[in-house]
Amino acid sequence: MSAGSRIEKLPLKCSANTESFARFLKPIQGRDDSKMVNMQLINLGKLRLDTYPELVKAVATVKKAAARGNAQCGRISKEKAEAIAKAADKLAEGGSALELLSIYRVMGSPLNRAANCWLAKEAAERSGLEITADEVNASQTPTDVSVTVVNLTAIEVLQELKDASAAFAEELRSQAGQFSDVVKCGRVMLQDSLPVNLGKEFQAWAHSIDRCRGRIEQEIRELSISLLGAGDVGTSLDVPEGFPLAAADELSRATGLLFKPDADFMDGITAVDRLCSAHACIQSLATAYWRIMHDLEFLSSGPRTGIREIALPAVAPGSSIMPGKINPTMAQLGALLADSVSSNAAALASSLQSGWLAEGMRSTIPVKMIMDSGILLARAMLVTKKKLIHGITALKLRALGQAEDSAALMIVVEKALGTEAAEKVARRMETDGCNCRDALVRERILSEENASRLLDVTTLSTPRKNTALIESFRNS
Numbered sequence: 302m303s304a305g306s307r308i309e310k311l312p313l314k315c316s317a318n319t320e321s322f323a324r325f326l327k328p329i330q331g332r333d334d335s336k337m338v339n340m341q342l343i344n345l346g347k348l349r350l351d352t353y354p355e356l357v358k359a360v361a362t363v364k365k366a367a368a369r370g371n372a373q374c375g376r377i378s379k380e381k382a383e384a385i386a387k388a389a390d391k392l393a394e395g396g397s398a399l400e401l402l403s404i405y406r407v408m409g410s411p412l413n414r415a416a417n418c419w420l421a422k423e424a425a426e427r428s429g430l431e432i433t434a435d436e437v438n439a440s441q442t443p444t445d446v447s448v449t450v451v452n453l454t455a456i457e458v459l460q461e462l463k464d465a466s467a468a469f470a471e472e473l474r475s476q477a478g479q480f481s482d483v484v485k486c487g488r489v490m491l492q493d494s495l496p497v498n499l500g501k502e503f504q505a506w507a508h509s510i511d512r513c514r515g516r517i518e519q520e521i522r523e524l525s526i527s528l529l530g531a532g533d534v535g536t537s538l539d540v541p542e543g544f545p546l547a548a549a550d551e552l553s554r555a556t557g558l559l560f561k562p563d564a565d566f567m568d569g570i571t572a573v574d575r576l577c578s579a580h581a582c583i584q585s586l587a588t589a590y591w592r593i594m595h596d597l598e599f600l601s602s603g604p605r606t607g608i609r610e611i612a613l614p615a616v617a618p619g620s621s622i623m624p625g626k627i628n629p630t631m632a633q634l635g636a637l638l639a640d641s642v643s644s645n646a647a648a649l650a651s652s653l654q655s656g657w658l659a660e661g662m663r664s665t666i667p668v669k670m671i672m673d674s675g676i677l678l679a680r681a682m683l684v685t686k687k688k689l690i691h692g693i694t695a696l697k698l699r700a701l702g703q704a705e706d707s708a709a710l711m712i713v714v715e716k717a718l719g720t721e722a723a724e725k726v727a728r729r730m731e732t733d734g735c736n737c738r739d740a741l742v743r744e745r746i747l748s749e750e751n752a753s754r755l756l757d758v759t760t761l762s763t764p765r766k767n768t769a770l771i772e773s774f775r776n777s
Contacts, residue, residue: 350407351400353672359453360416360446361393362555367441367529370548374541376439384428385437388420391427408665412450413443440544444570445531449552451668452524455579456558458675459524463517465679466586470510472686473593476693477503484758485610485700486707493707496758499610499695506593513586520582525558528569535567573653576667580649583674584642590682591639597689598632610700614692631689638681645670704758710737717755717774722746 350357365386372382392399399415407415417434425432483499529552530545532538537545545562552560563569603609604625617630652666708730714737715723722744729740741752755774761767 348404349400350402350404351395353404353669354395354400355457355672355676356404356450356454356668357395357397357399358393359450359457360399360412361389362453362552363446363449363529364392364416364420364437365389366527366548366551366555367439367446368437369551370529370544371436371439371541373547374440374544376541376544377436380428381424381430381432381436384424384430384432385420387427388423391423392416392420404669405665408447408451408668410443413438413441413446440530440540440548442531442533444533445528445566448528448531448570448572449526451576452526452528453552453556454668455576455671455675456521456524456556458672458679459517459521459579459582462583462586462675462679462682463514463521465682466510466514466517469590469682469686469690470507470514472690473503473507473510476690477501477507480695483695483697483700484704484762486703487709493709495709495712496704496707496762498762499700501762506589506596509589509592510586513582513589516582516585520579521558524575524579525553525556525560526563526569526575527552527560528563528566530562531566531570533570535565535570537566573667576649576671577653580646580667580671580674583671583678584646587639587642587674587678590678591636594632594635594639594685597693598629598636601627601629601632608703610696610703612694612696613689616688631685635681635685635689638677642674642678645674701758704762705738705756706736708737710756710761713737713756713761713771714741717771718746 368382368385371377372379417437420437421432421434477500481500484496485499487494487497527549529548530540549560549562600608600610601613613627613629615627617628649667649670652664655664714726725744726740729744738752738756741747742749760770
């Protein structure tokens, strides 16, 4: 649907005693009426609500829950409540005039008024009943609606991110199984360390994603709070008894989550820490994801003189004059998208401080940052799961050779044979430029067979077996 056709469908009238869309619709001087536009509906591209369907869906869910809650309390009839609920379902499907509103000037009264008017008109046309915007807005204020909408929006984004991170972690675990027999050199501060198993490295990455997803699941439960019925300043003025609980129950029914009225409405309408905590969960996941992307890029460095323990899938062309070069474009893209989450955190923190007293915040930027960060990260994880993680291959022989050449195998010699033996081996490695196994043999500390057994990197990368190996030499 074009912007013009959407504007034509905007309701020009609402009921008496209600601020209407007509207040926003003003002809531009010098233009004919056919080009009447809403100054808030000027095409702002990606800054409009049609780019953020999660927010529109949350508005629809809140208004639907409020209508049915009002019916239970006798504030409106059940027939009108169901008409409003069906109109809300239509709103959630998309394509309404609300989607032309600017994301930056929408929270609070503008969005609440627009939703009331649109739903009243839609419900009346569908049902043939006379339904006013006041009835759609019964027992509600812009404040309690906005806070509940923000909570629902954050939940929607976090659920999308939770599912994406679960799929990403599962792909890492799948690759961990494929690499279970690959031994490589571990590294601490980019220096040689003891042998590790590549499959377990992928498993550790999956575990880090799972840990962050657990925080997201907990945050979803924390956000399952309804402020409907709180009123502008938490006094529940003109709210029928039972409405807050009835509306919360309807939200639970709509979302499948356990919603409850906030324990303290005055605190709830001013609280901004929930959004801060929600974005922190997104940022913690982005940090874990960023680390994986950077590690993959580094471990695939090459093609000749880098670490090159793994090969990334060739999503983009490499080099016409450098055989074997694969540009790590997907890993770099993932890292850059994770960086964006950190920059959004700074914007969110400053905009959360935009309100005073009973106005928790006056900016739409915090919920926009939640949507931008969460959706961006979710899509990044799904894309890199498919185009990066799934296609990684291990360069087994190269990884094994680097593990066997690691200078950190001196740690094993010192633990198994003592400091004096380790010092002799270190000097021989330095003078001859040989590896640790050859130095043990040249110093006649161990036979070739025992040196190979002590420094078997597969055993050394296996917990418990490595300890048993060292103890066997220590006690011999």
